[in-house]
Amino acid sequence: xxxxxxxxxxxxxxxxxxxxxxxxxxxxxxxxxxxxxxxxxxxxxxxxxxxxxxxxxxxxxxxxxxxxxxxxxxxxxxxx
Numbered sequence: 001x002x003x004x005x006x007x008x009x010x011x012x013x014x015x016x017x018x019x020x021x022x023x024x025x026x027x028x029x030x031x032x033x034x035x036x037x038x039x040x041x042x043x044x045x046x047x048x049x050x051x052x053x054x055x056x057x058x059x060x061x062x063x064x065x066x067x068x069x070x071x072x073x074x075x076x077x078x079x080x
Contacts (some may be wrong), residue, residue: 036060 039056 005052055057 036057039060041056042053043056043059044051044053045059
C-alpha cells in the first residue's frame with residue numbers, strides 16, 4: 001500500500017481516536033470534578049501569614065489547576 005492510499009487520520013496520532021490513555025484521563029477528570037463539587041463546605045486556609053475562608057471546592061479546583069499548569073510546564077521543558 002502506497003503512502004497516497006492511506007488516510008491521513010490512520011495511525012496512533014489520529015485526532016479522534018479514543019485510546020486507553022485518553023479514556024483514563026477523561027475518567028480521572030470526571031472523578032476529580034465530582035470530588036471537588038461534592039466538597040462545598042467553607043474551610044479556613046492559611047496561606048503563609050494570612051488566613052482566608054473559602055469553599056473547599058474552590059480550593060481544590062485552584063489546586064488542581066495549578067498542578068495541571070506545573071505538569072504542563074514540566075512536560076514542555078522536557079520536550080525541548
